[in-house]
Amino acid sequence: MTVGHSLRSAARLRVAAVAALSVASLALTSCGSDSDGGGGGGDGEQATTIRIAPQPIADFAPIWLGMEEGFFEDEGLTIELVEGGATSAAQVPLLLSDNADLAATTATAAIQAQSQSMAVTIVGGLTNFAETDETDQSGLVVAEDSSIAGFEDLEGKKVAISGLKSVSEAVISAAVEESGGSADEVEFIQAPMPNLADLVSSGGADAAFLIDPFLSMATSSGLKVLGHPFPLAAPGVPGTSLVGSVSFVKQNPETMEKFASALEKAAAFANENPEKVTAALSEQAKIPLEMLADSKNPTYTAVVDPDALTTLIELLVEYGVLEDSVDADDMLTSTE
Template identity: 70%
Template sequence: MTVGHTLRSARQLKTAAIATIAAAGLVLTGCSDDAAATQDNAAQTTTIRIAPQAIADFAPIWLGMDQGYFTEQGLDIKLVEGGASSAAQIPLLLSGNADVAATTATAAIQARSQNMDVTIVGGLTDFAQSDAVDQSGLVVAGNSPITGFRELEGKTVAISGLKSVSEAVISAAVEKSGGTPSKVSFIQAPMPNLGDLVASGGADAAFLIDPFLSKATAAGLKILGHPFPLAAPGVPGTSLVASTAFAEANPDTITKFRTALAQSVDFANQNPDKVKAALSAQAKIPAEMLASSKNPQFSAIVDPASLTEEINLLVRYGVLTDTVDVNSILLAN
């Protein structure tokens, strides 16, 4: 072996060593960058506090959380204690105790009519377009002589909330059937008790939503009819509402939330058994009670025309005293 060759070999070894060290440095730098990126993603996670309702309408949120749709958008959903009713959800938003709340579109409209700064940022359910898929209905006693909505004149109808969309739509169904809505009396009771009121004679009819509708018919009550498909097919049911301040301050978060919501709603519509399982687990309802019940019609988007129709019904039948501009209550899609 010559000296020249030895020196060249030494230089080559030195060069190789330097290259190896440099490569290692690049690898380490790459690992460092990846770790930093992971930390940045974690730091960018946004928490949204949602006030839920333990009803089937809320199932897309439960399922979306389980499926990771919100996590994929960098959102951490925290469920906070909700109000006892849709109207009770609104103060949670205005007080800053929740960012988003599940409430009826009607409750949001009523709040807006009273100059409360809330806005609908997404949908959950629409009322049914046809009797065949309707999960709600008006029931009477099995031996009741009432055979149609017109015959509710002079009768008492039990509903879960006075001055509600149910009251307006039942009134509309009576009028569409040739009756006089002002001759119908409405009383209020909790949804689980409405069927018992009819069975005991405390009311002539009651408006029920599954699973309580299925339970009532199994107990011998009969369905008089379906007021929503008749008088207000497809109007918004339960919606997701935020304070206007939150929506305006967090447009990117709302966009990501809507993306995850759309995925969650699609999943819920395609997996009806999972909707029932989620409701059973979250609302502590026995699974057998849900076996014959119908799921809601889930929709992530609130249609402005349908919402306008609902507002007009609320005004026409005295639930609202003044109309509300749909653009003031519905965040643009």
């Protein structure tokens, strides 16, 4: 296959991915009755329906699989997936407006919300960032003929990421400094994740940070992986977490205990059945299976470790993503 044909094929796949991801939140249908959702807790009554705002990414697989395998039903719970939260930026507003009880969002988004005195709390984990290059589903890519040989060479270069003032920006900055470079000399630019590889290919950026399936698609189109910043600078910090409104969590402690028990089973099941994760992602996000063939799944966890969360908070503060620090224990304990 010629490079040109390979690039055209990858471009078609990226177009398909953009379309799939843009409609994925609409494709995620609700299940179960909403007659006792939306808060519960009246006169001691516990909610049995939990409205969750998903994201069309592999990180959400424990919820999909937990519903499919009956783990939540076994606890007497019905999970209702609600629309409108297909990106991390949309998640917290859904919680604060009482249009969702829980949301799948980045731990960073929850930290930023907490630092601004918003009434949200982390109630469980979904994924942690990888601890080794071999298990990492993310990475920085550069052109095949790029002179950039290491993170330190990113000084004076443009790095494309999907969100400015994000955990990606902080960790890439930390990786540059860990490698002997100056993070202040890196220029970060923002674009949607499906477009980042094209920026590198066209010369609009010198490097881009990608997560599978976009990472594997980029390498198949001729880009190369420069390195993996998370295992180097922030191994094992929380990635996507389940965040709840403080009011819902306080009003439904027994429900949350049951949910935590089901989530633990679902996370373990997802780790043990990667093929089911891929199938669920393909079905729910409407991404063709062939696009996911070389993608890595994240490692799933039902809990967020306070020490790892503290490490993440400190990193966000150090690199200017977070202006005011917050206490990790306060973020994980809001039902007192």
